[in-house]
Amino acid sequence: MQVLLASAAALVNIATDGAARGRPYRAPRGGELGAALAEALGLPAGQVLAEGEIARLGRTAGALREVFEALAGGRTDDAAEALNALLDANGARPQLDKFETEGGTGEWRVHFHGRDDSFAVGWSAGCATGVAMVLGGGLAGRLGVCAATGCDRVYADASRNAARQFCSTACQNRTKAAAFRARQAR
Numbered sequence: 307m308q309v310l311l312a313s314a315a316a317l318v319n320i321a322t323d324g325a326a327r328g329r330p331y332r333a334p335r336g337g338e339l340g341a342a343l344a345e346a347l348g349l350p351a352g353q354v355l356a357e358g359e360i361a362r363l364g365r366t367a368g369a370l371r372e373v374f375e376a377l378a379g380g381r382t383d384d385a386a387e388a389l390n391a392l393l394d395a396n397g398a399r400p401q402l403d404k405f406e407t408e409g410g411t412g413e414w415r416v417h418f419h420g421r422d423d424s425f426a427v428g429w430s431a432g433c434a435t436g437v438a439m440v441l442g443g444g445l446a447g448r449l450g451v452c453a454a455t456g457c458d459r460v461y462a463d464a465s466r467n468a469a470r471q472f473c474s475t476a477c478q479n480r481t482k483a484a485a486f487r488a489r490q491a492r
Contacts, residue, residue, distance in 0.1 A: 309436075311464070313347055314434075315374075315460050317347075317370060317433060318460045320334070324459070327477055329456065339360055355426070358424075358426070362427065366392065369392045369434075370392070372388045374449055389434055397427070398432075402416055419432065454472055455484070
């Protein structure tokens with residue numbers, strides 16, 4: 307589950323324009339976006355995504371951004387509707403797939419797509435399902451948009467105390483430093 311949530315946040319942060327760490331952020335385009343998505347999803351070095359897969363993952367990132375922003379704004383119903391549309395568009399359905407391990411015994415993993423679906427559909431369905439499970443499990447507060455000024459990157463909070471407010475320690479430190487400077491200026 308944590309892999310899906312981290313991947314959902316990574317998709318949004320890589321493939322959507324906005325602001326990051328106090329500066330405007332423009333998502334890569336074309337092949338650069340494909341390489342960034344492949345890296346974010348942990349693909350083997352050199353694996354290239356097809357144009358259609360890049361486009362689909364870009365659309366998924368946009369839809370997931372709507373979900374994160376709706377949750378951050380307290381609009382849970384809007385988030386659920388957007389997630390349901392994303393789940394439906396990707397035909398998310400659970401399936402157990404066996405992966406070989408070093409010992410040769412294999413390991414079963416749950417995926418949320420069929421065997422005939424494309425790479426992009428599988429990741430889109432999986433990320434949407436992971437976010438939906440968090441929302442449906444009463445843990446929507448673990449998904450958010452960075453609280454730092456000038457940053458709209460998203461995060462999935464996996465900490466014990468569910469107190470995360472920032473996309474990165476850089477944004478957290480930037481915010482704390484600004485607050486310190488403001489206190490010193492009084």
